[in-house]
Amino acid sequence: MVNTKVTLSGITLDNPIIPASGTFGYGYEFAELYDINILGSFSFKGTTKEPRFGNPTPRIAECTGGMINSVGLQNPGIEKVIQEELPKMKKVFHKPVIANISGFSVEEYVYCCQKIDQEDQVGIIEVNVSCPNVHHGGMSFGTSPEVAAEVTRAVKAVTKKPVYIKLSPNVTDIASIAKTCEEAGADGISLINTLMGMRIDLKTGKPVIANKMGGFSGSAIFPVAVRMVYQVYEAVNLPIIGMGGVSSPEDVLEMMLAGATAVQVGAANLVEPYICKNIIEKLPEVMKKYGITDLNDIIGGAHK
């Protein structure tokens, strides 16, 4: 027998596998395929203060080993998520969920986190700081250590739930951003969000994505994600949720060796809807292959 249980800020997960925000909706589509209660947890679709339709279509482009998305945080807004989605979600998923929160100003983050703080169903608040900051010329919150810290402090002040800051990889120095978030009171770090990418359609000569650029994710970005998890693990003393291209039990182990306590699976869910189930089922066998009896033993193992 092997142990796959890991603990994030006092919340024990049966296994470290967590579908990533935006790739698992509110869970229903997958609940039709398998019992999603086998998951460690899941991070639901990024939620904002106001309802959002998101970006114009096309929103999706193909890449080698990955895809670009420019969904633009389509969601019904925090009120509706709490009133309608959470109760429905509760029927298909009985464990604490991760609430992924986005905003375009510090106030919006605060507004959403204050609301979501009331919801027992939510175990962790994951604050996505990759969004453009309307008060700073559209630069993403996550590209400035100060602004990321400001969001962290503001959000921490209004919730007792553990707050994980989800970092953007489109930065020069991810470690220093993680560090300032830690100093500002973050309980954990999630990374990485998507890399900014672009494809151009040769037939039209124009970008494939209506919004021109979008977020690149999938197995292609895995080496960047492993590197950043490794760097952040050296910089902070917080649990890390690692993600970016994870699509096999081996990838999970690699992320954990780099320093992740839990691992999210994103784009892979979209093309292999059973991927999280498969990973969870095969994980013990792959652990045995590499002589791992307890996943907790390997967290950050590559640093030793």
Place this chain on the structure above:
Amino acid sequence: MVNTKVTLSGITLDNPIIPASGTFGYGYEFAELYDINILGSFSFKGTTKEPRFGNPTPRIAECTGGMINSVGLQNPGIEKVIQEELPKMKKVFHKPVIANISGFSVEEYVYCCQKIDQEDQVGIIEVNVSCPNVHHGGMSFGTSPEVAAEVTRAVKAVTKKPVYIKLSPNVTDIASIAKTCEEAGADGISLINTLMGMRIDLKTGKPVIANKMGGFSGSAIFPVAVRMVYQVYEAVNLPIIGMGGVSSPEDVLEMMLAGATAVQVGAANLVEPYICKNIIEKLPEVMKKYGITDLNDIIGGAHK
């Protein structure tokens, strides 16, 4: 008949295909396979003031759609390159070459560029600012607009050859770095160098690469490269040499639509030694397929 000729700072290339520095050695290995004079040009292995063995091995790791290298600028040093390699290179390649110059201090860049300025064989100096700056705590020259500009100015002062600054993609704002290089007198911009990446060997639990992290390149990084070429094209009025994952004539067209005047092919040479030849041979046919009669018509086409 289609036109594949493009011009970089007054130097006309028969076609925009240029093997990227570090993936084509000094050309001999490939000259055994095909007449490398069919190439637009080629960028030879990164040269430093002092001879360098480079990093410890393993230096190479496999990734989905790409590889990580940590060669660490192994080269015999500028003197030997000029005395031994350039004359040998001249025998196999009769067009102007691109001299890729690296340094660990501004003085080293200046030293090398001053030397290489004397060499008729060299058409363009490509200054790789991705190296760690020993005077700035090892941060790469290319991660700070000011430092990149300082290198540019210093180098421009000692050479009359066109100077192309080769940018690192591991930055928050590539456009502003390109812009400051332009203001500092750069004649062109080359991008992108490798993304920082890491792989961990599950058998040992340790990073595959002896130096832990390395430079990730290959088709996996193409969407990031296209995005950055697009952003830099909007920011500067300089010719751009685009690279990062290019491995087909279609990729060449996409890079050019994003804003590149010429295109480098890197890691693909290592696994498909005939790739540049194949691209050059198929390019006219693929141009026709998309109704392109002159490559110059599509440079930056995606911005219109």
Place this chain on the structure above:
Amino acid sequence: MKQSLFKIIKNEPLTSTVYRMILEGDTSAITRSGQFLNIKLDGLFLRRPISVCDYDDNTITILYKVVGKGTEGMSKLSPASILDILTGLGNGYDTTKSGNHPLLIGGGVGVPPMFRLAKDLIAEGKNPKVILGFNTKDETFYIEEFQHLGAEVLIATADGSIGTKGFVTDIVKELCDYTYFYTCGPEPMLKALSDCTTTSGQLSFEERMGCGFGACMGCSCETKYGNKRICKDGPVLEKEEIIW
């Protein structure tokens, strides 16, 4: 939705660019005409959505046009190859609203889903009239197959090389005795049909998809009844709800 493996039974060109593939496997998730498959192909990250043209207990027929890497790869697969496919995607056409004389209008690669729809309507005792639009005679396919179903088939080609010269709308505008319409094809055609038809109808849309089963919001569109995902709440929308 179901994920399962299918064996290619046949894979043959119908025109210089359009192929027919017959797949053998578990078809139980398919419930309606107008639904689609999402096909995993070697070397490509995203699956490729293709409409079900016809199906029975253990085979599916699809017709696809070679337009890029994925469809080109498909065209080169040999019989006995195995494909990983998601089936039963999308809402499909609702035949209960058809009335007795529905029009079925397919344009280009919008033709395939019309086939099963015509079959279903005929089986329900209705009299569908089928209008197929192509660029030119050489690009036509499945005309006889529709005729064999017993449906009346009208053809429009842009160059007049067969049937009416012009667009499907040129034919539709002349008709007045239909009770409903169903269509699939390029968006400009859908829009023109929405404008020129005198009855209600159902239109099938395309969008670049991430997942094809409602998880990613990659394919959203705004309708009069709220936001819809083309892959899950569509691809078939009702004329009345569409915001053009």
Place this chain on the structure above:
Amino acid sequence: MKQSLFKIIKNEPLTSTVYRMILEGDTSAITRSGQFLNIKLDGLFLRRPISVCDYDDNTITILYKVVGKGTEGMSKLSPASILDILTGLGNGYDTTKSGNHPLLIGGGVGVPPMFRLAKDLIAEGKNPKVILGFNTKDETFYIEEFQHLGAEVLIATADGSIGTKGFVTDIVKELCDYTYFYTCGPEPMLKALSDCTTTSGQLSFEERMGCGFGACMGCSCETKYGNKRICKDGPVLEKEEIIW
């Protein structure tokens, strides 16, 4: 070096993890034993280097151990599959230095290149003695093949289940009548042999490779005679030049 396509003629297990593959194609670039191939495999970016075990005018034999994704994929390829391979890589062994009684020492997946080397030496009228090291009897392979060449073959296994119990060095230390040595195997074995042998010799090294043909500097090592690329200036180095 040559890039060409090879057809798999045979692909069969010799032990639970070691396979033999016979490839048909253009072998003209291979000039010496100890050279290697670099094999392109579906879904993997880097080619995989594998030593030539034997070759003739139109076939190559390789022996490989399944250790990861690439070799696992290879083990599943069926005959008639086509592989894109770079041939003629590396310097290979120089038989001119062997003397009349060279030792050939292969450990684990270092055994394969010894085979063609033994064959060449015998053809040159020399009397090679072959020492093969394995972990255990079940993991041995190619012992009979070496014997059929007419070479004297000595075996060492770590657990003593066949041959001498211990390492190849335990055998080598007992020998004194050899004129030269050639070896390939894990680096600790090479080092131990370098220390315990009394003659000159050639040792074949492994390194993670980017290109395999000298272009990337991924495989460099420092030697007493300057920097060398394992793939191009190696994989065979002379005992005297190695810096341990």
